[in-house]
Amino acid sequence: MAEELGLHFYRISLSWPRILPSGFPNHVNEAGIAYYNNLINGLLEKGIEPLVTLYHWDLPQSLQDLGGWANPFIADWFEDFAKVAYNHFGDRVKFWLTINEPLIVCDGVYNADTFAPAVKSPEVGAYLCNKYVMLAHAKAWRLYDKEFKPKYHGKVSIANQIIWYEPTSPEHEDLAELARQNVGGRYAHPIYSKEGGWPPTIEKVLEEVSLKRGYPRSQLPPFTPRRLSSLKEPTTTSHSTTTLVVRSDQRGKANSSQPGR
Numbered sequence: 001m002a003e004e005l006g007l008h009f010y011r012i013s014l015s016w017p018r019i020l021p022s023g024f025p026n027h028v029n030e031a032g033i034a035y036y037n038n039l040i041n042g043l044l045e046k047g048i049e050p051l052v053t054l055y056h057w058d059l060p061q062s063l064q065d066l067g068g069w070a071n072p073f074i075a076d077w078f079e080d081f082a083k084v085a086y087n088h089f090g091d092r093v094k095f096w097l098t099i100n101e102p103l104i105v106c107d108g109v110y111n112a113d114t115f116a117p118a119v120k121s122p123e124v125g126a127y128l129c130n131k132y133v134m135l136a137h138a139k140a141w142r143l144y145d146k147e148f149k150p151k152y153h154g155k156v157s158i159a160n161q162i163i164w165y166e167p168t169s170p171e172h173e174d175l176a177e178l179a180r181q182n183v184g185g186r187y188a189h190p191i192y193s194k195e196g197g198w199p200p201t202i203e204k205v206l207e208e209v210s211l212k213r214g215y216p217r218s219q220l221p222p223f224t225p226r227r228l229s230s231l232k233e234p235t236t237t238s239h240s241t242t243t244l245v246v247r248s249d250q251r252g253k254a255n256s257s258q259p260g261r
Contacts, residue, residue, distance in 0.1 A: 003046045010048050012039060013056035013100065016081055023060035025080045033088050040092050052093045053159065054082055054140065056100040057115065064117055069105060069129040078136035079143055086148045094154040098140045101161035102133040102187050123219055127206075131221045134190050138227075160187050168246045176245040178205070196228035 002010050016023070018032040043050045055078070059068055063077060082098070099105065106129035108115040111122040119125055137158045144156045165179040178201060181189070185199035197203075198220055207218040 002043070002048055007048055009051050009095070010043055011051040011053065011097075012036075012043075013053040014085055015058050016055060017058060017060040019084060020060065020081055023063040023077060023081075025084050028084060036089060040089055044092060049095060050093055051095045051097065052085070052089065053097040053100050054078075054085055055098065055105075057105060059117075068117065068119070069132055070110070070119075070121070070125045072128075072132055074132050075135040075139050079139040082140035082143055083147075086144055090144075090148050090152045090154065094152065096144065096154060096156040097159045098137045098156060099133060100159045102130070102137070102158070103161045103163075103183065105133055106130045107183070123213065123215075127220050130186055131223070134187070135227060158191070160184070162188070163243060165243050165245045168244050172245055172247065175247065177201075179243075179245050190223070190228070197223050 019029055021027060021029055040050050104115055106126050110119055110125035110129055113120045141156045162184045165176045167173045167176040181199040181202050186202060189199045190196055203220060206220045210219045
């Protein structure tokens, strides 16, 4: 079908547990490797370039049992998985995405509780995940840039999801921008911005909110200077919806199916 449509690129996703059943590279599932080799080779035979996503939301259960994306070591575990993928498929795959829509990986799981593994932790888990998913991406990107790009000449990026927020009236523009920074900025600002790190407005708001909630420090974990510099690389975005923003005490007055946050 892809050939009949005249596609030049076809995006596929690797399953971490299919390739590394334990989550770690001590055991590589050769049947899983063979499956993706056949798929990649089949696409290339038809003149279609595979665009390969390393992680599209299927974390090995063994790693979830250890805390999943809220565990600081997951950045290293993801780098190990990426290295296995680069080693086995990098000679043919020239376009890689590290993580599909980290907004869903973190906020969709820990904040909204709508995606597996549905661990409700909006005040802690969501922000830990946010930091570690960015560091995992950075490690996978730098690994390729250092060890694989010189011989394979491929490209690596991350697939950020951007939800655009529009104010219901001009008086709510500041709220809309705050929503944009909270939902999009936390995943784009560490990569795009000159200074790196979290959006300053979000840092300020979360520090104030954290103290009001009784926490001794901000719930948003800081980046070290070394970590800040490691996050400077290209990124891609996906956009699927726009939401209207209104003050919470005026929600009933907004003409929107998704009346703001």
